[in-house]
Amino acid sequence: MRLSRYFLPILRETPKEAEIVSHRLMLRAGMMRQEAAGIYAFLPLGLRVLQKINAIVREEQNRSGAIEMLMPTIQPADLWRESGRYEAYGKEMLRIKDRHERDMLFGPTNEEMITEIFRAYVRSYKDLPLNLYHIQWKFRDEVRPRFGLMRGREFLMKDAYSFDRDQAGAVHSYNKMFVAYLRTFARLGLKSIPMRAESGPIGGNLSHEFIILADTGESEVYCHKDYLDFAVPGADVNFDNIAGLQGIVDKWTSLYAATSEKHDAANFAKLPADKQVSARGIEVGHIFYFGTKYSEPMKAVVAAGDGSEKPVHMGSYGIGPSRLVAAIIEASHDEAGIIWPEAVAPFHAAILNLKQGDAATDAACEQLYRDLSAKGVEVLYNDIDERAGAKFAASDLIGVPWQVMVGPRGLADGKVEVKKRADGSRELMSPAAALDRLSR
RNA sequence: CGGGGCGUAGCGCAGUCUGGUAGCGCAUCUGCUUUGGGAGCAGAGGGUCGCAGGUUCAAAUCCUGCCGCCCCGACCA
Numbered sequence: 323m324r325l326s327r328y329f330l331p332i333l334r335e336t337p338k339e340a341e342i343v344s345h346r347l348m349l350r351a352g353m354m355r356q357e358a359a360g361i362y363a364f365l366p367l368g369l370r371v372l373q374k375i376n377a378i379v380r381e382e383q384n385r386s387g388a389i390e391m392l393m394p395t396i397q398p399a400d401l402w403r404e405s406g407r408y409e410a411y412g413k414e415m416l417r418i419k420d421r422h423e424r425d426m427l428f429g430p431t432n433e434e435m436i437t438e439i440f441r442a443y444v445r446s447y448k449d450l451p452l453n454l455y456h457i458q459w460k461f462r463d464e465v466r467p468r469f470g471l472m473r474g475r476e477f478l479m480k481d482a483y484s485f486d487r488d489q490a491g492a493v494h495s496y497n498k499m500f501v502a503y504l505r506t507f508a509r510l511g512l513k514s515i516p517m518r519a520e521s522g523p524i525g526g527n528l529s530h531e532f533i534i535l536a537d538t539g540e541s542e543v544y545c546h547k548d549y550l551d552f553a554v555p556g557a558d559v560n561f562d563n564i565a566g567l568q569g570i571v572d573k574w575t576s577l578y579a580a581t582s583e584k585h586d587a588a589n590f591a592k593l594p595a596d597k598q599v600s601a602r603g604i605e606v607g608h609i610f611y612f613g614t615k616y617s618e619p620m621k622a623v624v625a626a627g628d629g630s631e632k633p634v635h636m637g638s639y640g641i642g643p644s645r646l647v648a649a650i651i652e653a654s655h656d657e658a659g660i661i662w663p664e665a666v667a668p669f670h671a672a673i674l675n676l677k678q679g680d681a682a683t684d685a686a687c688e689q690l691y692r693d694l695s696a697k698g699v700e701v702l703y704n705d706i707d708e709r710a711g712a713k714f715a716a717s718d719l720i721g722v723p724w725q726v727m728v729g730p731r732g733l734a735d736g737k738v739e740v741k742k743r744a745d746g747s748r749e750l751m752s753p754a755a756a757l758d759r760l761s762r
Numbered sequence: 763c764g765g766g767g768c769g770u771a772g773c774g775c776a777g778u779c780u781g782g783u784a785g786c787g788c789a790u791c792u793g794c795u796u797u798g799g800g801a802g803c804a805g806a807g808g809g810u811c812g813c814a815g816g817u818u819c820a821a822a823u824c825c826u827g828c829c830g831c832c833c834c835g836a837c838c839a
Contacts, residue, residue, distance in 0.1 A: 335774050711799040
């Protein structure tokens, strides 16, 4: 992409409404624009990151056996009257009337709708287990939206819903998501730690929040240091191996880990002093087993095999991709701007033409741009007629992992300079070597 | 929803107390000079001063009402 033909409205100064670093950097980097409190438009650069995140989330959901679909944002109120949540949900639910005065709502979540879809088609336990998910915009009319995308009213959520014939099956479905989440966050370049959350109606430990550590995170978390070095399950993990998955989950829940709400200072103090980690974190995922809470009132039942019909056991599993955009920035930035993990970077590399208009420099940039593009490298070519300093600052701000600086000084020796955004290291090399390095 | 604050050019702000030609920096446009870490000079364009009433010869400024946004708290994926 040529910057001169792109839409990247970089701000030199920080809009005053932005308090936390991810919000500031997203606005400055031209990633998003606020349209109302807690409601944002994604600009092209922000969308690229969001889509990278979605792709990874999707791959790991699919790998675990979940099946993608897409439910609407607008839902009929009657569905929620069946579960009793239409009255219970309160003012966080955005309620709408259509032209026929029918009660509608902008979905804050989809348990009711997925249960309705399930019961319409599935009759037999033989069709289970089933896990359906979608990635769709949600709306929760928070009293006080804040922190940019971290706590918006409209947000993108991946929500999966599992259906099993009994609790044992549901636990396995839960474990699949647990492992898929470990893999997802690791691939996003994040250290995630599962922390016990409020238990479901059946009791037990079957609700976990996935917290990523970030110095500027919103909440205090406490955990055993060894979590930071736990190996994340590989891509070859067998999701059908019930005992194997349980073993992974057991390991990842064996040590102390709690958010401030569930923190038990006395138990935490029992850990060896050098193993106590007290840090700040951001919740980026939440998984939940809730049994027959919806299947029973909404009559989502299957033939159990013994002549009877039984309500299915369900769980739901959320990840917030739009929040993750902000969370990744909170976890990965410096004074100059964003430092994207390579897996989610909007572009892999940037070419900085340090002397626009100089024939040799222009030609070298054009050639490198063509060569990188031909190799499938996502590259942003800064071909704007502005000073080198401005290009350095802009590249650092938007956080592209690799910068290739091309100018007359280096070209005199047949060299360009490749800079790694993450650590600032630079290396002089030939354009051919740069091409090789960046297209690996 | 309680408490606090802010709405003046695309962004950041001054001007409001004490009413009297709407300003500054950055950005944008033109020209010249510059060109390896956010250049310099000269010039230009751009504003219903959040909205609606009211007071006044005169309102960004005073009064009343409303709207929007931000921060702290309570609450939350």
